[in-house]
Amino acid sequence: MNKSAGTRLHILQKSFELIYKNGFQATSIDAIIASTNVTKGAFFYHFKNKEEMGLALISEVLSPGMHDAMISPLQAATEPLEAIYQMMERLLLHDPLFKIEYGCPAVNLIEEMGPLNELFGNALRDLLLAWQNAIQLVLKNAKISGKVEAHTEPEQVAIFITAGYGGIRNMGKILGKDCYVTFLTQFRTYLNSLQPRNPSLMH
Amino acid sequence: MNKSAGTRLHILQKSFELIYKNGFQATSIDAIIASTNVTKGAFFYHFKNKEEMGLALISEVLSPGMHDAMISPLQAATEPLEAIYQMMERLLLHDPLFKIEYGCPAVNLIEEMGPLNELFGNALRDLLLAWQNAIQLVLKNAKISGKVEAHTEPEQVAIFITAGYGGIRNMGKILGKDCYVTFLTQFRTYLNSLQPRNPSLMH
DNA sequence: TGCAAAACATACTGAATAGTATGTTTTGCA
DNA sequence: TGCAAAACATACTATTCAGTATGTTTTGCA
16 A cells, blocks of 8 residues: 555544544544644545545445444354344444444444435445345345245344344443343344244245 | 523424434534524523533423333333334334434434433433333233233343334434334334233133 | 512624645656 | 656634623512
């Protein structure tokens, strides 16, 4: 990577940290450049304005990160429901990039910017739909292999699961880690309810 | 109500509308007084600062509204699971105060202010816990009357349900009403999974 | 009805903000 | 190696913001 690209990425990564903690609108450009060794001239050389930086942040930092944490773990799954559970537990309890009190960066941005800025909303919607599609795909394959009940609706379940994730991330901000643990227990129960009652009788 | 109390309430209600749509920090006091016939002097006569106004808004506007929409409907319930479903459907599809693209005012405030301001966080946590307690109470009674399975954990289910609500509210901001309908279908399936398998064999 | 306190109204302040104008330095390559 | 463009750096501006200073009007009641 050349120096210019490094500066750009450095701005994006530091912006990501600040925006994750404080929100997009509450994070000033002055605060961003103060947290780096980059000046305002460099910032506006790399980005036309704050909005464009935010969109670059979504596609170049947030999106790859979410893909690694939310989509990749599902694609190599052999046990579908177990893989979905593990993805969720890892996201909630073990991912070192996430702090409970700050929630999920993607959920935060949806909350703040979704209704306010169409470009942000579109980018974030694509992110969300990619995750839901990955979950749907796992469930469709699981139906074929008889590991979830035949009348399971993958689209419904994907929306239900992703909604649960977004909601518990929100809740964790004010209730702390305990609610994650409780959520995960019921999440496992829910996933079990998708299994066939008598797998041995399947044909 | 005397005139002074009317002015105060008017400020709070208009503030609520603006904050619901734009967020707390993004709603300026100038914008609030511009949307009313109230001056800055009146605003700062009734509230020491913006933070205190926000806390008053939670306890005097948001909290009563949430109680009516989320707690009261559960307390007179005869069919517990049906009452929980109806509460959710009403919140998502029929409540005239909520706009899909703006989500839920309480969820929004948790997202934005929960990690930022301890007083906001505490007030919002009390609100959330009151809702979860109301759901737990319905479920405990339903266990006694045999309308949900005996090994159901009311605390887990309450957290799972409220998380689902918060998450789908977030999702609705960028996916629109369709995801509400899909969510509700799976929500019903989930609630059904809490029922006893063979109610007639209960004793 | 007088008058003190409550309830407002207006004009201002200093700090913070996104963005710009205008420079200087660094880099790649002909 | 010269030099044009890329990559930065600095100083500034117009606006917006929460909050204040200082006024005027309204209200309740002795």
